[in-house]
Amino acid sequence: MESSVISLQKAFIYQRDQLVLSDVNFSIQKGEFVYLIGRTGSGKSSLLQTLYADLWLEKGSGIIGGFELHALKRSEIPYLRRKIGIVFQDFQLLSDRNIEKNLHFYLKAMGWKDKNEMNERIAEVLSLVNLPHILEKMPHQLSGGEQQRVGIARALLNKPDIILADEPTGNLDPEMSVEILKLFLDINEKSNTAVLMATHDFELIERFPHRTLYCDKGQVRDLAESM
Numbered sequence: 001m002e003s004s005v006i007s008l009q010k011a012f013i014y015q016r017d018q019l020v021l022s023d024v025n026f027s028i029q030k031g032e033f034v035y036l037i038g039r040t041g042s043g044k045s046s047l048l049q050t051l052y053a054d055l056w057l058e059k060g061s062g063i064i065g066g067f068e069l070h071a072l073k074r075s076e077i078p079y080l081r082r083k084i085g086i087v088f089q090d091f092q093l094l095s096d097r098n099i100e101k102n103l104h105f106y107l108k109a110m111g112w113k114d115k116n117e118m119n120e121r122i123a124e125v126l127s128l129v130n131l132p133h134i135l136e137k138m139p140h141q142l143s144g145g146e147q148q149r150v151g152i153a154r155a156l157l158n159k160p161d162i163i164l165a166d167e168p169t170g171n172l173d174p175e176m177s178v179e180i181l182k183l184f185l186d187i188n189e190k191s192n193t194a195v196l197m198a199t200h201d202f203e204l205i206e207r208f209p210h211r212t213l214y215c216d217k218g219q220v221r222d223l224a225e226s227m
């Protein structure tokens with residue numbers, strides 16, 4: 001379908017020589033919110049890594065943000081990553097610099113040059129995650145929930161069509177997890193950004209139900225279709 005922002009067809013996902021997921025077929029439409037669940041080791045991270053081209057798609061086909069994963073050149077990876085926001089469980093902020101410099105670093109890496117435009121965008125994304133006054137703070141001066149908000153702000157810098165989040169609430173307490181999920185839902189709704197979020201947190205899924213993909217026994221199923 002034309003409005004798909006992610007589409008995998010007959011995709012086989014490998015970690016080195018180990019086949020992790022076989023014959024994966026699904027599409028995600030623009031603006032969709034989708035959970036990715038499955039036991040530890042079932043392949044959620046490997047699937048996300050393939051989508052952000054940390055793992056090569058060696059068999060089958062895949063399209064994300066207009067890029068063909070099966071035909072991707074190494075030199076295209078930075079351009080693909082500019083179309084995707086990636087959020088990690090452990091936040092992955094640069095610990096040696098303040099929040100402003102953290103976000104600056106990523107904008108520069110994505111090719112932004114104009115200092116005023118960069119400052120403006122940094123202010124915008126921090127306001128989107130409700131943290132407008134933390135530019136000068138170092139990552140270790142923030143709570144886990146605040147660090148994850150900065151992680152989400154970083155993912156939003158380039159106005160991506162897609163956010164891939166790998167257990168973004170895995171290091172947070174239940175209350176903070178709900179806040180972070182609400183933030184994703186808010187971003188998804190307001191900016192029509194598709195979100196694919198790997199999680200173990202079934203309470204969140206029950207409370208905020210959305211389409212759910214399920215990794216199990218080397219396969220990815222759509223939970224609604226397999227019930």
Ligand SMILES: Nc1ncnc2c1ncn2[C@@H]1O[C@H](COP(=O)(O)OP(=O)(O)OP(=O)(O)O)[C@@H](O)[C@H]1O
Pocket residue numbers: 015016018020038039040041042043044045046047215
């Ligand atoms: N860097 C790696 N090198 C080799 N094998 C790996 C690597 N990362 C993961 N694997 C293997 O790939 C399989 C899938 O792991 P993956 O991390 O994708 O699962 P997961 O569902 O994300 O697990 P978790 O919920 O614990 O994060 C596992 O058998 C794992 O041991």
